[in-house]
Amino acid sequence: MTVYSKIIGTGSYLPQQRVTNHDLAAQLGAKGIETSDEWIVSRSGISARHYAAPAENASDLAVHAARRALEAAGLEAEQIDLIVVATSTPDYHGNFPSTACVVQNKLGLRNNCAAFDLGAVCSGFVYAMSTADAFIKAGNAKNVLVIGTEVFSRILDFDDRSTCVLFGDGAGAVVMTASDEPGVLAVKLHADGSHGDILCGPRNPANAAVAVAGGSYLYMDGPAVFKLAVSVLEKVANEALEHAGMASSEIDWLIPHQANLRIMNGTAKKLGLPAEKMVVTVQEHGNTSAASIPLALDLAVRDGRIRPGQNILMEGVGGGFTWGAVLARM
Known part of the structure; x- marks a missing residue:
């Protein structure tokens, strides 16, 4: 019998603090940096984003989303035998212990299920789903908890309006399980390290204290990222199809x-899809990196747009440079 992997539950979580473009404009304006709601919306489609509280880490956001996904799937945490967390903003410097292990502990799991983090930045959730799909199809896992979680507000330079207005914090999760019915229909992943310098996180000097004191931040060459994203997203979507x-x-x-809403609309247009068939949450969440796809997926499942039997195409592009797509039947 052919074994498939199938999504059986979704969940998401946004931190309580909601920051509008007007809030950011006032904050930046106090430092002499000019921006406005109109400037941000016209370039990205973003109107607001959420920031984690000082005591909240990526694992805390992940646990909220995971519990909601488990509830939707009708499973107890003890039934999970693999946790894959996609994140670029882990709880610990050097990423050990992994955020996945921290999440495992906070969920109270004592069944020694496997747990690890995966780093592919904004493509992270697609990469993580692909990994879960492979584990399930190989018979090495039955129920997998896949999480995308980020606290990007911790690595933003709030003196750089070209980046600080774009990103936000949040987490999304899905439970994937072994099924005799088709679920994940196709996966395509790519990477090109020669473009690694156009979107990268803080550098990691030998002395961690220097990294904190020196205030290293996320760097992005916006025009270069835009150009590459538009080029690869259509191609990888067609490969999956x-x-x-x-x-x-x-x-x-x-x-x-x-x-970025312009990139999203451009991809849909190239695929011949009407705007009504695209799930859009960027206006409220901003760019939440690995969390953005599962956040949007959970919203559309819970508001009734996405129904059992429908085909969904998830795709992402991010630092590395990485990109990929997962085609799945709900």
């Missing part, structure tokens, strides 16, 4: 990484 033997007209919902 071709692998599954499907046409773009068979896609019920497109869930792209929520980074």
